[in-house]
Amino acid sequence: MCDEGYERILRRRLKEARRVCRRRIKHLHQYTFSLTLRQGAGELSSYDNHPADLGTETYERSRDVGLLAAAARQLREIDAALDRMRNGEYGRCQACGGSISSARLMAKPTARTCVRCMQQR
Numbered sequence: 001m002c003d004e005g006y007e008r009i010l011r012r013r014l015k016e017a018r019r020v021c022r023r024r025i026k027h028l029h030q031y032t033f034s035l036t037l038r039q040g041a042g043e044l045s046s047y048d049n050h051p052a053d054l055g056t057e058t059y060e061r062s063r064d065v066g067l068l069a070a071a072a073r074q075l076r077e078i079d080a081a082l083d084r085m086r087n088g089e090y091g092r093c094q095a096c097g098g099s100i101s102s103a104r105l106m107a108k109p110t111a112r113t114c115v116r117c118m119q120q121r
């Protein structure tokens with residue numbers, strides 16, 4: 001269903017994206033973990049009443065947690081796409097069963113649905 005050549009290109013791109021993603025998650029983990037150690041778990045509950053400097057750290061921390069969640073989600077999408085490549089499901093729309101255009105897969109290698117189904121959601 002997928003042209004062999006371009007699926008190979010996409011697989012390489014997905015694997016590269018996974019490497020970048022994993023590095024990012026590791027980095028964010030280390031950073032948020034060190035913040036947690038510095039602040040201590042007990043302080044987390046009374047956060048909102050703290051002075052501005054801690055407020056900033058709270059903001060940065062929640063932003064990092066958001067980035068971490070986004071990176072983890074992206075990693076799951078990448079792994080799922082690589083799984084679909086292995087079992088021959090890659091490039092098939094999971095909503096209508098039709099094929100996903102190569103242009104869409106090039107733009108978004110983790111796409112699970114064709115453009116039409118995506119727009120209907």
Ligand SMILES: [Zn+2]
Binds near residue numbers: 093114115116117
């Ligand atoms: Zn579809």
